[in-house]
Amino acid sequence: MGSKLHFLAQLFSRRISRRVAFWIFASIVAIEAIILVPSARRQEREFIRQLEDHTSIKITWLVANLPKTQQGATSLTSTQADTLLQELQAAVMQDKSPMLALQGAVVYDNVGQIIASFGDRPTLDWQAIEGGQTYYKNWTEDVYDSSWSALGQHNCTLVIRHNIAGIKTELIQYKLRIGLLVIIISLFVTASTLIVMQILVIAPILKLREDLQTAGELVISNPEQIHTAELHSLNHQRKDELGDVMDEFRAMLTRITTEIQQRIEAEQNVRREQEKSEELLLNILPAAVAEELKENRHYVAEGFSNVSVLFADIVGFTALSANKKPAEIVTLLNDIFSSFDRLSEIYGLEKIKTIGDAYMVAGGLPMPQPGHAMCMADMALEMLSEMERLNQVSGYNLQLRIGIHCGSVVAGVIGTRKFIYDLWGDSVNVASRMESLGLPNSIQVTEAFHKKLGDQYCFQQREAIDVKGKGLMQTYFLLGKKVSLARTCQHQL
Known part of the structure; x- marks a missing residue:
């Protein structure tokens, strides 16, 4: 009851x-x-x-x-x-x-x-x-x-x-009996009609409303699960006008699902392409510079007062390449510079560019980096070790000539096409001269860089050399890192 x-x-x-x-x-x-x-x-x-x-x-x-x-x-x-x-x-x-x-x-x-x-x-x-x-x-x-x-x-x-x-x-009394009969008949017909409507119309409409609510929530939160959802309208068939409405709902849901799936696939493709573009952009530019370019579409060069700059050059590579196929030369350079790239990531330094068989890296930019001079010195020593390892693998006898200087530079991206993050200034020229005036398998540094490292590394003083545009300069060869202040250097020139 x-x-x-x-x-x-x-x-x-x-x-x-x-x-x-x-x-x-x-x-x-x-x-x-x-x-x-x-x-x-x-x-x-x-x-x-x-x-x-x-x-x-x-x-x-x-x-x-x-x-x-x-x-x-x-x-x-x-x-x-x-x-x-x-x-x-x-x-x-x-x-x-x-x-x-x-x-x-x-x-x-x-x-x-x-x-x-x-x-x-x-x-x-x-x-x-x-x-x-x-x-x-x-x-x-x-x-x-x-x-x-x-x-x-x-x-x-x-x-x-x-x-x-x-x-x-x-x-x-006759009229009352007639009126009562009318009311009884009306109530009976009304109740019967409502019960039939509840079963045949109202209940399916309420189910359809629940299906619409569920489908709407799935469209917003998890559209991939629409076809697997337990929806009354997807599992029941009717051969009347309400059945036509349910058919239209199923067709609409199919269209929406298809469009959402296509949109998701398009978004995934766009995201993958964007990730590729991001990765490519980060391979070309520092992360901070790349973000600035994405937001402002331009980047103004910025001055840095405390930066370490390293130039490295492969000695005798030009003569070697004259007797080798282009593919072999490119493969050899790729192996060498890829190993240098890994070192720059390990030490948190910024690779600037390669020019032929020359490699340029900087420390302390575009974001400040405490101890960048020590990181640069450690990377330079690792570069010599890495070259020895590659020689053993390849059978070649290649040598590196490395120069390092520290000071102020201007860094940034100029132009509107083929962006490159580059450095300008006297410190860049001096570092380049340290490399070109150095010796094979040696790391030549300026007095400023020598003072930056202090007594934690072993150096060998070199006689003053004449540097174009700078005159006589006192330079040093970086031999290695001291194990302790009480022990002698383990690397000799």
Whole structure:
């Protein structure tokens, strides 16, 4: 019982159910009223007809049994009229029928004079009689008046007043029964219709709404799972208008899923291409510079006051390349410079560029780097070791000439095409001179770089050399890193 009440409560909680229930109920009531109200009117007329017929039979019988009047008499005598009314009252008392519950009666002669009467005196409408009407009727409250003219061969009129309270009560009860029947029929049809609508229409619509909500959430959060989701509309078929709507929903969902999948694939392709572009850009430019170029589309050169610059050159590479195939030369250079690139990443230094068989790297830019001089010295020593290893693998006897200087530079990207992060300034020129004026398998550094490293490394002082544009300069060869301040250097020139 509780579940049925809960079902009905849910049924009438739906807005569409309430609207449908109202219109169905109102429509059925209107239709039943159109059909049954005339039936009530017919019943009313039937009660009156039965009353008149019942009374008419009694009056006809009584009149037929009246004493004969004198020859040529055209009206009842007063005695005959009194007799007629007394016998009518007696007949009513004996019959005890509600149809003959009389309140009064009057007998008029042919000139409208009262011959006899009893009880309430009904009023006769003589114009109606003269107009040819047989009956005079007065239906007011609980009273009904009827008349009979030309009683037998007597030219008289009898008017009887009936008490129809019982008839009206029965008529009201009849109308109430009809009204109750209309309400019961309307409620039954409405409830049946709503139950059928709940099963065939409302419940599927609510399922479709849930499917739309679920699909919308999946489209936003996880569109790949739309086809695997448990959606009522995807698993049920209907051959009606709601089925057409569900078909359109499935088609729309398929289109959306396809478009989302295509968009996801396009976004993934764009992301992969973007990652490739990012990787390529970071291989060309420092990360900070690349970000600046992506945001501002231009980068203004910036000055740095404390930077280490290293130049390295492969001794005798030009002569070697004259006897080798281009592919072999490119492969050899790629192996050498790739190993140098790995060292620059290990020590956090910035590779600037390669020029032929020359390699340039800087420390302390574009982001400040404490201890960049020590990192540069360690990388230079590693570069010599790496070249020895590559010689053992390849069978060549290549040598490096390395020069390092520290000071101020200007760094940045200029131009609008084929970007390159480059350095300019006197410190760059001096570092380049340290490399070109150095010795094979040696690391020549300036006095400024020597002071930067302090006593943590082993150096060998070289005689002053003449540097173009700078004159005589005191330089040093970097031999290695001290194991401790108490031990001697392990590397000798």
